[in-house]
Amino acid sequence: MTDLTTTGPSAAQPADRTPQWHLQGEQTAPVMVLSGTWQARAGNIPVFPKDGLKKAPGAHLSFQTSDLQVWDTGLVAFLWDLKRVAHDAGISLDMQTLPGPMRQLLELLPEVPDEPVHHKTARTPFLETVGNHAIASMTEVGVVSELGALTAKGAVLTLLGRSRMRMVDLLANTADAGPYALLIVGIVNFLIGAILAFVGAVELQKFAAGIYVASLVGIAMVREMAAVMTAIIMAGRTGGAYAARISTMQGNEEIDALNVFGIPTSTYLILPAVLSLIITMPFLYLYGCLIGMLGGFVVAISMLDITAAGYFHQTVTAFGIGQFIFGFTKSLVFGAFIGLTSCRIGLKAGRSAADVGIAATRAVVVGIVGVIAIDAIFAVIADVLGI
Amino acid sequence: MPDQTVLSLRDITLSFGPKIIQKNISLDVRKGSIFAVMGGSGCGKSTLLKSMIGLLRPSAGEYHVGDENYWAGDEAHRTDLNHRFGVLFQSGALWSSMTVGENIALPLQMFTDLKPSVIRRLVELKLGFVGMLQAIDLYPSEISGGMCKRAGLARALALDPDILFFDEPSAGLDPITSARLDDLILNLRDGLGATIVIVSHELPSLFHIADDGIFLDARTKTPIAHGSPRDLRDNCTDPQVHAFMHRERDEEGKT
Ligand SMILES: Nc1ncnc2c1ncn2[C@@H]1O[C@H](COP(=O)(O)OP(=O)(O)OP(=O)(O)O)[C@@H](O)[C@H]1O
Ligand SMILES: [Mg+2]
Numbered sequence: 001m002t003d004l005t006t007t008g009p010s011a012a013q014p015a016d017r018t019p020q021w022h023l024q025g026e027q028t029a030p031v032m033v034l035s036g037t038w039q040a041r042a043g044n045i046p047v048f049p050k051d052g053l054k055k056a057p058g059a060h061l062s063f064q065t066s067d068l069q070v071w072d073t074g075l076v077a078f079l080w081d082l083k084r085v086a087h088d089a090g091i092s093l094d095m096q097t098l099p100g101p102m103r104q105l106l107e108l109l110p111e112v113p114d115e116p117v118h119h120k121t122a123r124t125p126f127l128e129t130v131g132n133h134a135i136a137s138m139t140e141v142g143v144v145s146e147l148g149a150l151t152a153k154g155a156v157l158t159l160l161g162r163s164r165m166r167m168v169d170l171l172a173n174t175a176d177a178g179p180y181a182l183l184i185v186g187i188v189n190f191l192i193g194a195i196l197a198f199v200g201a202v203e204l205q206k207f208a209a210g211i212y213v214a215s216l217v218g219i220a221m222v223r224e225m226a227a228v229m230t231a232i233i234m235a236g237r238t239g240g241a242y243a244a245r246i247s248t249m250q251g252n253e254e255i256d257a258l259n260v261f262g263i264p265t266s267t268y269l270i271l272p273a274v275l276s277l278i279i280t281m282p283f284l285y286l287y288g289c290l291i292g293m294l295g296g297f298v299v300a301i302s303m304l305d306i307t308a309a310g311y312f313h314q315t316v317t318a319f320g321i322g323q324f325i326f327g328f329t330k331s332l333v334f335g336a337f338i339g340l341t342s343c344r345i346g347l348k349a350g351r352s353a354a355d356v357g358i359a360a361t362r363a364v365v366v367g368i369v370g371v372i373a374i375d376a377i378f379a380v381i382a383d384v385l386g387i
Numbered sequence: 388m389p390d391q392t393v394l395s396l397r398d399i400t401l402s403f404g405p406k407i408i409q410k411n412i413s414l415d416v417r418k419g420s421i422f423a424v425m426g427g428s429g430c431g432k433s434t435l436l437k438s439m440i441g442l443l444r445p446s447a448g449e450y451h452v453g454d455e456n457y458w459a460g461d462e463a464h465r466t467d468l469n470h471r472f473g474v475l476f477q478s479g480a481l482w483s484s485m486t487v488g489e490n491i492a493l494p495l496q497m498f499t500d501l502k503p504s505v506i507r508r509l510v511e512l513k514l515g516f517v518g519m520l521q522a523i524d525l526y527p528s529e530i531s532g533g534m535c536k537r538a539g540l541a542r543a544l545a546l547d548p549d550i551l552f553f554d555e556p557s558a559g560l561d562p563i564t565s566a567r568l569d570d571l572i573l574n575l576r577d578g579l580g581a582t583i584v585i586v587s588h589e590l591p592s593l594f595h596i597a598d599d600g601i602f603l604d605a606r607t608k609t610p611i612a613h614g615s616p617r618d619l620r621d622n623c624t625d626p627q628v629h630a631f632m633h634r635e636r637d638e639e640g641k642t
Pocket of ligand 2: 432433434477554
């Protein structure tokens with residue numbers, strides 16, 4: 001007779017509080033004796049050792065649970081270990097010797113658990129990563145252009161009455177991108193105008209050329225600042241909102257539902273979004289110019305020795321219509337750019353809650369960086385054309 | 388004490404703002420019973436469940452969990468009581484930015500001092516119960532709707548609660564998994580002595596597992612029948628309950 005007695009961790013704590021187990025009896029008919037308190041929350045559930053049962057095909061393991069106090073799923077976790085080890089050792093369990101509830105829970109658990117499906121996290125070499133990013137960026141440019149083309153096509157079809165964009169969507173988007181943005185666009189441009197006037201006034205006063213503050217503020221606002229600042233605000237405000245909304249729709253399978261109905265996302269979602277920005281951006285640009293000049297005016301009048309009429313006259317003669325058209329065109333391009341990229345980023349987003357956050361952030365970052373980059377390109381073009 | 392009441396509602400009225408969903412709901416859930424909430428679509432079953440787990444304060448009435456008046460105490464008191472609850476939401480409601488395993492581990496990490504290896508073991512156990520062990524490292528967006536349900540169930544079991552609330556646990560499951568789920572529910576009740584409140588339309592499963600219940604009516608906005616589904620099927624004379632239990636079309640065309 002071989003003695004099989006193996007004992008689980010024991011003893012320092014009062015005997016009835018700790019989970020305890022040992023095997024007794026012969027190899028062909030071992031008995032698992034369980035006693036003590038087995039609670040998962042206590043964190044002291046032992047693991048049944050992988051070699052706890054010697055190979056004995058055909059043997060029958062029974063249980064003795066009369067000394068068991070309180071137990072919960074912690075005990076079931078232990079019994080599951082045992083069940084798996086017993087399966088490997090070719091020993092069958094005599095489930096009838098377990099109390100009913102325990103048996104029922106244990107029967108739910110598989111002897112041979114399915115292998116978890118793992119995510120591959122292969123490390124790619126640095127150069128390959130750079131290459132992948134480059135290809136992805138180029139692809140993205142292509143995709144955004146294609147999206148722009150589709151949207152333009154949608155616009156034409158809508159104009160011809162052969163496809164439909166819902167007017168409600170356009171109006172809602174336009175209201176959000178226009179009137180509701182007036183306050184923040186106004187505040188920012190006013191301050192920009194005021195700051196320009198401050199900086200200019202300090203320097204120009206040295207040359208007794210204080211009146212040129214008006215030209216400085218006028219040209220800076222019309223050529224650059226009003227368009228760029230407004231675009232940056234809209235990228236943060238509206239672009240982020242579009243990306244978040246569309247990626248949430250993605251997560252809820254709403255985009256899939258649109259696709260199944262054959263409602264093109266380009267006309268239903270993107271066209272109103274892009275169009276509303278194209279419509280509102282020029283107005284916001286104009287408004288930004290005026291408010292910016294007002295900001296400059298307030299500072300100039302209070303700091304310098306110039307008259308309101310003089311400031312006004314200097315402003316009007318400062319810039320030509322060419323510079324105005326230049327700024328105006330930029331604002332249109334910025335509007336289309338922000339609308340398209342933010343929608344694209346929303347459509348490309350993943351389906352989890354975190355992905356919505358990522359999409360919104362990315363839309364804002366891409367919007368701001370993109371606007372400044374495009375502005376630089378415009379500057380080069382303007383230099384060549386001599387505007 | 389076989390007939391100990393775990394949950395008791397007295398004249399509860401549920402409403403969203405001025406819109407009343409159900410009124411005069413009184414019910415007692417006995418310890419260890421499986422209590423079915425039945426009724427047509429939109430009658431307020433999920434709303435009743437929501438108020439029982441503390442997400443919606445009833446506009447009138449009293450709600451006791453054990454001996455405690457649920458809504459009388461403060462937020463912290465309710466959170467303590469909520470630790471006795473395990474909830475499976477109608478849509479699974481897994482946290483989408485975590486893997487299935489992390490979803491189940493989160494409550495354990497937040498409310499116990501267990502070591503990561505112990506938590507992992509308990510997570511595997513709970514997933515083993517619902518037959519989802521292979522999905523432990525997958526994200527909710529990578530598994531099917533029915534698997535989300537089962538993972539949600541495993542999450543509801545994370546803290547070994549003694550009162551479980553299931554909102555349509557078997558909707559979206561194949562018949563075999565659904566039958567397995569019935570067994571699981573019975574096993575959990577028997578094995579852990581849990582009390583279970585279940586919203587379901589699955590008549591076979593209700594007849595199989597539930598031993599008490601309530602039937603809500605959308606038209607009168609009140610409960611119209613109390614009793615186990617089997618009992619209601621065989622003995623209830625109310626035409627609407629009868630139609631529901633026998634899967635007949637409601638003559639008046641309203642469900
Ligand atoms: N947040 C809410 N605000 C206002 N009304 C709501 C809200 N949630 C639900 N309702 C209304 O409450 C009623 C009951 O909804 P509930 O979700 O409880 O129905 P249900 O019985 O669970 O239906 P189903 O079987 O389809 O799940 C419906 O009429 C619904 O319009
Ligand atoms: Mg519901």
